[in-house]
Amino acid sequence: KNQVEQSPQSLIILEGKNCTLQCNYTVSPFSNLRWYKQDTGRGPVSLTIMTFSENTKSNGRYTATLDADTKQSSLHITASQLSDSASYICVVTDRGSTLGRLYFGRGTQLTVWP
Amino acid sequence: EADIYQTPRYLVIGTGKKITLECSQTMGHDKMYWYQQDPGMELHLIHYSYGVNSTEKGDLSSESTVSRIRTEHFPLTLESARPSHTSQYLCASSEYGGGQYFGPGTRLTVT
Numbered sequence: 001k002n003q004v005e006q007s008p009q010s011l012i013i014l015e016g017k018n019c020t021l022q023c024n025y026t027v028s029p030f031s032n033l034r035w036y037k038q039d040t041g042r043g044p045v046s047l048t049i050m051t052f053s054e055n056t057k058s059n060g061r062y063t064a065t066l067d068a069d070t071k072q073s074s075l076h077i078t079a080s081q082l083s084d085s086a087s088y089i090c091v092v093t094d095r096g097s098t099l100g101r102l103y104f105g106r107g108t109q110l111t112v113w114p
Numbered sequence: 115e116a117d118i119y120q121t122p123r124y125l126v127i128g129t130g131k132k133i134t135l136e137c138s139q140t141m142g143h144d145k146m147y148w149y150q151q152d153p154g155m156e157l158h159l160i161h162y163s164y165g166v167n168s169t170e171k172g173d174l175s176s177e178s179t180v181s182r183i184r185t186e187h188f189p190l191t192l193e194s195a196r197p198s199h200t201s202q203y204l205c206a207s208s209e210y211g212g213g214q215y216f217g218p219g220t221r222l223t224v225t
Contacts, residue, residue, distance in 0.1 A: 004156075034213060043120075043204050043216030044157075089156075102214070104156040 002027040004092050006105035014113055017080055021108045023073040023090030031095035035064050035075045038087045038107065047075070047088075080112045117141075120205050120217035127195055128225055135190045135220045137205030146188040147214065149204040150174060157204060163188055195224045 004025045013019050025033070032051045036044035048057040048064040050073070056065045061078045077084055087107040094101050118139040127133055139146065144165045149157040149172075159172030163182040177199070178192050188207075192199055202221050206214040 036216075041202075041219065041221065043118075043206070043219050045216070046213050049213055102159070104158075106154065106156045109154070 002092075002094065002101075002103050004090055004103045004105040006088075006090050006108050008108060009106070010109040010111070012111045012113060013080055015080060015082055019077050019080060019110065021075045021077075021088050021090075021110070023075070023105055025071050025073070025090070025092045025103070025105075027071075027092040027094050027103050029095050030068065030071075031093040033064075033066055033073050034091045034093075035062070035073075036089040036091060038089055040086070044089055077110075080110075082112050082114060085110060085112045118205065118207055118215050118217040120203075120220050122220060123218060124221050124223075126223045126225060129194075129196055131195050133192050133195055133222070135203055135205075135222070137188045137190070137217055138186050139188075139205075139207040139215070139217075140186060141207060141209075141215065142185065143207035143209050143215075144185065145208045146182065147206040147208075148172070148178075148180060148188070148190050149206065150176065151202045151204055151219075153202075161190065195222075197224045200224050 007022045034049045035047045038044040047062050050066040063076045066073045089107040090105040092103045121136045146163045148161040151157045158174035160176040161180040163169045169180050202219050204219045205217040208214045
């Protein structure tokens with residue numbers, strides 16, 4: 001069964017600290033993996049996208065890694081800011097269907113305290 | 115500016131009412147999607163469209179219906195709202211093979 005599991009479910013850190021969010025997936029055949037940031041009451045916004053051949057991708061203070069062999073990805077946030085408080089969603093696309101089916105994780109709720 | 119819009123952002127309505135959630139995108143994307151998301155839960159695909167006059171049901175069974183008469187417009191309709199329809203509804207669009215761009219969402223409460 002194709003699934004995307006994220007951990008931790010929630011995380012609280014102090015402003016300025018770093019953190020790493022995890023995503024494990026069983027989606028096959030794999031097409032790409034995206035990390036989205038979703039502010040409360042808003043739609044998700046794409047942070048990074050990685051295909052099978054990419055190991056790491058950065059977007060400012062956000063760095064995503066991908067290990068396609070172990071089917072694991074991580075999102076590392078450096079020097080956290082209050083505005084980083086949001087839900088971070090891991091989304092994996094399969095390439096076995098015309099639609100390019102997306103599988104969503106439940107997200108990690110990150111709270112940054114001053 | 116290319117973007118994707120949803121209206122209304124918030125809606126509180128009584129049981130049995132007919133409602134239409136609007137979604138429009140200015141990016142010229144062929145594919146459009148509707149997702150339902152409960153608090154703290156993952157997004158579930160309820161409808162999608164490959165283009166004009168093309169609509170399909172998603173993974174999550176929904177009593178809603180959609181239409182795609184114009185490329186930029188993908189409204190979702192509930193003929194008779196019920197409390198079980200209370201949720202956040204997110205619209206998205208994408209180019210073929212591209213990532214999905216999400217709208218801000220409509221938070222629906224049915225009393």
